[in-house]
Amino acid sequence: MRCYSLIAILFFLIVASSALAQREITRKTTLTEKTYPAILKTLQKPPVETHWNEIPWRPNFTKAIGEARKEDKPILLWIMNGHPCGMT
Amino acid sequence: MVEPFIPAADEVTKVERGYDLGSNVYWKIRKRHFSHLPTTQGTYIVTPSGILIDNGHNHTPNELIKFLANGLKKYKALSKKERLGSPVGGNSKTARSKYPKDGLVLKVTLREIYSPRPTGRRARGIVECNQDFAWFGKDEAAQFLSATLKRGATHDIPAALMMRLAKYHFLDTVRTFCDPYPDRCVKTAKLTSTVLSVSKNLVSIRLNGAVHSAQDDTPRWGIVREARIPRRPERSFDATLLGYATYDKNQQKFTKFDLVVLGTHTGGGTQFLAGPVTMGIVLSLAGESPIDHVEPRHLSLYGWK
Numbered sequence: 001m002r003c004y005s006l007i008a009i010l011f012f013l014i015v016a017s018s019a020l021a022q023r024e025i026t027r028k029t030t031l032t033e034k035t036y037p038a039i040l041k042t043l044q045k046p047p048v049e050t051h052w053n054e055i056p057w058r059p060n061f062t063k064a065i066g067e068a069r070k071e072d073k074p075i076l077l078w079i080m081n082g083h084p085c086g087m088t
Numbered sequence: 089m090v091e092p093f094i095p096a097a098d099e100v101t102k103v104e105r106g107y108d109l110g111s112n113v114y115w116k117i118r119k120r121h122f123s124h125l126p127t128t129q130g131t132y133i134v135t136p137s138g139i140l141i142d143n144g145h146n147h148t149p150n151e152l153i154k155f156l157a158n159g160l161k162k163y164k165a166l167s168k169k170e171r172l173g174s175p176v177g178g179n180s181k182t183a184r185s186k187y188p189k190d191g192l193v194l195k196v197t198l199r200e201i202y203s204p205r206p207t208g209r210r211a212r213g214i215v216e217c218n219q220d221f222a223w224f225g226k227d228e229a230a231q232f233l234s235a236t237l238k239r240g241a242t243h244d245i246p247a248a249l250m251m252r253l254a255k256y257h258f259l260d261t262v263r264t265f266c267d268p269y270p271d272r273c274v275k276t277a278k279l280t281s282t283v284l285s286v287s288k289n290l291v292s293i294r295l296n297g298a299v300h301s302a303q304d305d306t307p308r309w310g311i312v313r314e315a316r317i318p319r320r321p322e323r324s325f326d327a328t329l330l331g332y333a334t335y336d337k338n339q340q341k342f343t344k345f346d347l348v349v350l351g352t353h354t355g356g357g358t359q360f361l362a363g364p365v366t367m368g369i370v371l372s373l374a375g376e377s378p379i380d381h382v383e384p385r386h387l388s389l390y391g392w393k
Contacts, residue, residue, distance in 0.1 A: 061110030064096030
């Protein structure tokens with residue numbers, strides 16, 4: 001059941017992550033040694049965003065085909081303009 | 089639910105333009121099922137032999153559960169020959185990665201922070217975060233350090249490395265506009281490292297700097313033409329940089345690296361808000377998993393051979 005949730009979260013993670021950033025950084029926020037720790041923490045991915053990373057994506061379709069053939073498994077393929085695990 | 093599958097993620101353009109096994113399987117499916125579509129972005133369940141079992145794009149959690157369960161059921165209903173046969177050719181070897189194993193591999197996380205967050209039509213196109221990777225070879229990584237590793241020593245990071253960051257990584261990729269800035273549009277790209285402490289093996293540094301990029305002639309359809317969304321000609325990014333890193337002299341690599349970039353971005357798509365919008369970027373050490381080895385979007389422009 002946990003894996004059901006992981007897959008579902010995959011498609012919502014990008015939108016869902018903004019709330020935290022919105023709360024702690026405003027237009028008036030300046031980057032100083034004092035504000036640095038909070039800004040760093042805010043900009044780094046919140047826990048909800050990490051779930052899609054828990055899926056062991058193979059970042060290359062050709063390699064995945066070889067592995068799927070060996071293991072007799074279907075391939076769950078996710079393709080985007082830009083690599084889904086990089087910049088889409 | 090994922091265990092019965094081999095989950096694979098890849099880039100449409102790369103797969104479309106390739107000549108290897110993955111590209112051949114892709115084209116077999118595309119020609120048969122999606123020849124009329126302008127884009128094939130989405131999720132698919134396919135057999136290793138290249139049979140399309142199902143596809144989708146927008147899923148609710150329940151739809152996804154059904155999508156995966158039904159896909160698996162259909163896969164199991166196929167004969168072994170259908171599942172594993174090899175109806176298409178193509179090289180199963182893949183191009184050698186330029187991943188700089190001994191260098192500096194940074195995960196780049198970008199956020200746009202709207203305050204207040206727009207609603208309704210004004211919220212169109214707002215996605216708010218994206219990511220990428222920035223790569224530096226071993227010799228390039230060492231250029232983040234002063235030649236004199238003494239407390240208080242300062243060093244300006246070479247312009248070539250800063251131009252890489254400013255042109256290819258400090259971009260409004262959040263709203264799909266990943267067009268690199270031309271050289272002439274990078275007005276300031278400065279980063280100075282200061283040695284904070286030196287122990288037996290570890291050197292701690294602080295990174296301070298600024299970046300200012302501005303363009304007033306962005307092509308309407310962009311420099312990166314896959315994203316066919318009309319751009320405004322004007323765009324800019326004006327930001328402060330601050331970070332801390334630790335270099336291990338024995339390992340000859342950074343063991344900690346965090347660089348925060350915070351500033352104001354303007355411009356973007358004609359259909360979206362022009363800004364100004366606060367944009368934050370964090371560059372931190374990437375992990376070791378296969379998905380942390382994904383190439384930077386603009387690696388081909390790095391000038392690496």
